[in-house]
Amino acid sequence: MSALTKLKAEIAKAIKKLTGQDVEPKTLTLSSTRKEFEGDYTLLVFPLARYFGKSPEEVGKLIGEELKANSTIVDDYNTIKGFLNLSFAPEYWTDTLTAINTTEDFGKGSHKDKRVMVEFSSPNTNKPLHLGHIRNILLGWSVSKIMDAAGYEVITTQVVNDRGIAICKSMLAWEKWGNGITPENSGKKGDFLVGDFYVKFNTEFSKEYSDWQNSKEAEAVFSNQNEIPDKAEFFAEYKNDYFNEYSKLGSEARQMLLKWENKEPKTMELWKNMNTWVLNGFDQTYDKLGVRFTKSYFESETYILGRSIVEEGLEKGVFYKEKDGSIWVDLTDANMDKKIVLRSDGTSLYITQDIGTAELRYKDFNTEKMIYVVGDEQEYHFKVLFEIMKRLERPYANDMYHLSYGMVELPTGKMKSREGKVVDADDLINQMTLEAKANAEEKGVIDDSSDEERNEIYRKIGMAALKFFILKVNPKRRMIFNPEESVDLQGQTGPYIQNAYVRIKSIMRKAKGTYDFNDIRGYKDFNSHEKNLITTLSNYPNTIQQAAEEYEPSAIANYVYDLAKKYHKYYSEIRILGTEDKSARNFRLALSYSVAQILKSGMDLLGIEMPERM
RNA sequence: GGUCCCGUAGCUCAGCUGGAUAGAGCAACUGACUUCUAAUCAGUAGGUCACAGGUUCGAAUCCUGUCGGGAUCACCA
Numbered sequence: 001m002s003a004l005t006k007l008k009a010e011i012a013k014a015i016k017k018l019t020g021q022d023v024e025p026k027t028l029t030l031s032s033t034r035k036e037f038e039g040d041y042t043l044l045v046f047p048l049a050r051y052f053g054k055s056p057e058e059v060g061k062l063i064g065e066e067l068k069a070n071s072t073i074v075d076d077y078n079t080i081k082g083f084l085n086l087s088f089a090p091e092y093w094t095d096t097l098t099a100i101n102t103t104e105d106f107g108k109g110s111h112k113d114k115r116v117m118v119e120f121s122s123p124n125t126n127k128p129l130h131l132g133h134i135r136n137i138l139l140g141w142s143v144s145k146i147m148d149a150a151g152y153e154v155i156t157t158q159v160v161n162d163r164g165i166a167i168c169k170s171m172l173a174w175e176k177w178g179n180g181i182t183p184e185n186s187g188k189k190g191d192f193l194v195g196d197f198y199v200k201f202n203t204e205f206s207k208e209y210s211d212w213q214n215s216k217e218a219e220a221v222f223s224n225q226n227e228i229p230d231k232a233e234f235f236a237e238y239k240n241d242y243f244n245e246y247s248k249l250g251s252e253a254r255q256m257l258l259k260w261e262n263k264e265p266k267t268m269e270l271w272k273n274m275n276t277w278v279l280n281g282f283d284q285t286y287d288k289l290g291v292r293f294t295k296s297y298f299e300s301e302t303y304i305l306g307r308s309i310v311e312e313g314l315e316k317g318v319f320y321k322e323k324d325g326s327i328w329v330d331l332t333d334a335n336m337d338k339k340i341v342l343r344s345d346g347t348s349l350y351i352t353q354d355i356g357t358a359e360l361r362y363k364d365f366n367t368e369k370m371i372y373v374v375g376d377e378q379e380y381h382f383k384v385l386f387e388i389m390k391r392l393e394r395p396y397a398n399d400m401y402h403l404s405y406g407m408v409e410l411p412t413g414k415m416k417s418r419e420g421k422v423v424d425a426d427d428l429i430n431q432m433t434l435e436a437k438a439n440a441e442e443k444g445v446i447d448d449s450s451d452e453e454r455n456e457i458y459r460k461i462g463m464a465a466l467k468f469f470i471l472k473v474n475p476k477r478r479m480i481f482n483p484e485e486s487v488d489l490q491g492q493t494g495p496y497i498q499n500a501y502v503r504i505k506s507i508m509r510k511a512k513g514t515y516d517f518n519d520i521r522g523y524k525d526f527n528s529h530e531k532n533l534i535t536t537l538s539n540y541p542n543t544i545q546q547a548a549e550e551y552e553p554s555a556i557a558n559y560v561y562d563l564a565k566k567y568h569k570y571y572s573e574i575r576i577l578g579t580e581d582k583s584a585r586n587f588r589l590a591l592s593y594s595v596a597q598i599l600k601s602g603m604d605l606l607g608i609e610m611p612e613r614m
Numbered sequence: 615g616g617u618c619c620c621g622u623a624g625c626u627c628a629g630c631u632g633g634a635u636a637g638a639g640c641a642a643c644u645g646a647c648u649u650c651u652a653a654u655c656a657g658u659a660g661g662u663c664a665c666a667g668g669u670u671c672g673a674a675u676c677c678u679g680u681c682g683g684g685a686u687c688a689c690c691a
Contacts, residue, residue: 034634044633046671083634161691326689335617343689350691379618380686406619439653473627476619478684490653492639499653507650546630558628572655614653
């Protein structure tokens with residue numbers, strides 16, 4: 001039991017003694033005292049005044065007096081209006097620090113008997129990963145780390161969309177214009193190579209389309225409109241219909257999809273090859289991002305799943321059949337629409353697959369809790385999915401969560417992969433490392449490291465800047481990313497936090513063998529920074545729990561920044577190694593050591609690595 | 615039109631279940647490296663918390679409405 005929980009119990013006891021009223025200790029609000037007032041922690045007495053029938057100020061005095069007399073933690077108190085400011089005994093600070101210092105994995109939550117699955121990334125195999133994926137991946141990875149720290153057992157998965165018309169477009173373009181190029185014979189990273197052909201298909205298709213617009217066929221289509229719209233506007237909107245009805249390339253792509261579905265050997269071979277190229281490329285990117293999946297699911301293998309569950313739902317009366325044979329679910333009573341779950345020709349839809357994969361994962365890993373990291377444009381889809389799973393009475397249905405995040409946009413607007421208007425993940429990662437390098441060389445700091453060590457440091461710094469930049473923001477916010485102005489390396493950033501850590505590491509190297517963390521209790525004359533830091537450190541476990549409950553990496557990011565900021569300030573004002581008094585010096589080193597540990601641990605929850613020097 | 619998300623300093627964002635005078639960073643300007651790593655620290659300036667009501671001892675926070683931005687409402691994924 002932490003000292004603060006103990007104190008709350010003592011306060012509840014005091015209230016009981018003074019009024020006979022039972023108060024749940026958890027309902028008491030105890031927060032650290034604002035710096036302009038005397039005291040360490042503040043109890044809000046407004047809500048308690050009604051038990052006493054006295055003014056908040058008087059109540060505060062009564063409770064304060066009682067605590068001062070009987071609490072081992074509280075040394076003194078003062079009241080201002082309805083605020084009871086409590087000052088703690090010196091032992092509170094040293095003992096709390098020692099507890100933090102000696103607890104292994106301080107902050108980690110108690111074991112929860114539940115497996116959580118976090119699904120994220122979920123790329124298509126027709127193009128490389130881009131900035132949008134980066135936000136998704138960083139969020140997913142961080143949430144999985146946070147859930148793990150909160151005490152869950154975590155399974156990470158991705159669902160790879162490796163089938164469908166988009167992939168066929170890349171395949172067709174490669175067949176037509178590829179001249180047998182491969183990653184091996186060209187030296188080009190596989191996902192980029194395939195992505196190039198996806199763009200190639202679309203530029204060729206656009207050419208074909210604009211040529212067609214001058215044809216008699218097009219003229220006929222246009223003049224057939226009931227209302228005569230603006231011609232340019234009409235053709236801009238008609239592109240998709242053209243693809244399906246008139247386009248030569250479109251029909252070739254659809255034929256390829258048909259061949260794929262019939263498992264035509266030559267097509268299968270091409271498909272397998274190109275997928276392997278892309279997936280190898282993805283693995284390299286995941287590696288650079290420091291992300292791993294317990295298991296990958298492939299839509300080519302899972303897209304048929306879900307049909308048997310639809311059958312089951314039909315029997316149970318959860319779904320119903322239309323005359324044309326299509327199967328639907330009616331969610332109007334839950335404030336949603338009717339939704340089709342199986343086509344009239346018996347083939348699956350997106351939702352059918354998701355029903356199937358949820359079930360498959362439950363069978364594979366017995367995951368009772370599932371978190372889907374997917375963009376906010378799919379909120380409705382997941383609302384529907386979760387409602388369906390509830391109606392199908394799946395054991396995991398009540399613990400499914402859509403971690404929805406806002407789109408990442410460029411200053412010029414939305415990214416469009418088919419036009420090649422994207423920020424590629426790999427480019428961005430490299431750019432960040434280069435920027436960290438340029439910045440460091442300008443400063444000329446890192447001393448006697450080898451080139452290899454230095455590059456490793458630059459990579460860590462660059463990645464920290466990128467990751468922190470993205471994770472510090474509430475996921476729900478849309479964000480505009482400007483690749484030119486790029487990500488800062490100073491201020492509220494990843495490197496700022498790394499820098500605090502590096503400073504401590506440097507101190508610890510210099511202090512080696514000259515201190516004893518067990519000898520700190522003699523120190524009593526704490527300054528406000530020291531109390532402040534210990535208070536912040538002891539909030540770490542709560543922060544983790546809260547971040548886990550709300551699926552919110554930004555809570556960790558803000559915490560870690562706050563801690564680093566407080567330490568930087570402390571560092572600039574107090575000379576730690578120069579401290580004369582032995583127990584004070586031990587205390588300060590112990591405090592610094594703990595700060596470093598928590599900074600490292602917290603950054604790890606964001607998927608950010610710490611360099612030992614920079 | 616229905617539903618959901620967002621709106622806080624010039625810009626990017628914090629602000630926990632309602633609590634004391636709304637906080638950081640960037641950009642601008644001033645200072646601080648012979649002293650544990652200056653990717654730092656200190657300071658100046660910058661606010662009608664979109665707007666209007668309501669709830670109460672007390673509202674950026676909760677409720678209602680309005681306005682602005684976005685998403686979504688396919689036998690696409």
